[in-house]
Amino acid sequence: EAQVTQNPRYLITVTGKKLTVTCSQNMNHEYMSWYRQDPGLGLRQIYYSMNVEVTDKGDVPEGYKVSRKEKRNFPLILESPSPNQTSLYFCASGRGGLEKLFFGSGTQLSVL
Amino acid sequence: AQKVTQAQTEISVVEKEDVTLDCVYETRDTTYYLFWYKQPPSGELVFLIRRNSFDEQNEISGRYSWNFQKSTSSFNFTITASQVVDSAVYFCALSTLIQGAQKLVFGQGTRLTINP
Numbered sequence: 001e002a003q004v005t006q007n008p009r010y011l012i013t014v015t016g017k018k019l020t021v022t023c024s025q026n027m028n029h030e031y032m033s034w035y036r037q038d039p040g041l042g043l044r045q046i047y048y049s050m051n052v053e054v055t056d057k058g059d060v061p062e063g064y065k066v067s068r069k070e071k072r073n074f075p076l077i078l079e080s081p082s083p084n085q086t087s088l089y090f091c092a093s094g095r096g097g098l099e100k101l102f103f104g105s106g107t108q109l110s111v112l
Numbered sequence: 113a114q115k116v117t118q119a120q121t122e123i124s125v126v127e128k129e130d131v132t133l134d135c136v137y138e139t140r141d142t143t144y145y146l147f148w149y150k151q152p153p154s155g156e157l158v159f160l161i162r163r164n165s166f167d168e169q170n171e172i173s174g175r176y177s178w179n180f181q182k183s184t185s186s187f188n189f190t191i192t193a194s195q196v197v198d199s200a201v202y203f204c205a206l207s208t209l210i211q212g213a214q215k216l217v218f219g220q221g222t223r224l225t226i227n228p
Binding site: 031033035040041042043044045048050056088090092094096097098099100101102103105106108 | 116118121143144145147149155156157159162164203205207208209212213214215216217218219220221
């Protein structure tokens with residue numbers, strides 16, 4: 001089954017404690033992206049990757065890091081989480097161009 | 113700059129009523145795609161439709177229909193004979209290419225509640 005898998009589904013952490021949210025896709029997609037969803041703001045892009053070792057900033061990249069060492073994986077790293085990073089996070093993948101994106105189930109992060 | 117506006121933050125209707133969700137977009141690109149996604153209470157994002165900028169034909173899929181008008185930069189979504197299962201947050205999105213990379217910009221979302 002074609003899917004984008006995010007883990008964990010829920011995460012509660014404390015300020016400053018490094019964390020990683022994993023994202024994996026099994027569709028051999030070149031394009032992957034991370035979004036955060038906040039009430040009244042819709043989804044905003046954090047980072048995206050057009051292929052292995054090719055990543056770039058989205059609209060709200062501050063406080064986040066990503067890496068793309070393999071085509072299928074695109075982890076989101078918060079080196080020193082802060083309460084304003086409490087949000088619902090989505091990973092997505094696609095074939096690139098203007099094709100539709102496939103989304104993971106989301107990760108609800110709470111930073112205390 | 114790319115922008116999508118969903119002016120209706122929340123809509124509440126009684127089951128079987130028709131409801132239209134508005135979406136207005138801004139872009140200077142001539143080639144782009146428009147999307148609608150549904151986010152049910154379970155939280156996942158479900159793809160509903162994709163429309164390219166050169167195809168202004170309206171589309172109908174069961175109780176769902178979409179009206180794309182380039183003249184008003186709108187891509188509205190209508191649910192006919194709404195059902196409780198239609199309750200969700202609906203997002204309109206605009207996809208363009210920025211320096212070869214796909215840029216997907218979402219609207220703020222419209223929370224639709226269908227009451228029995």
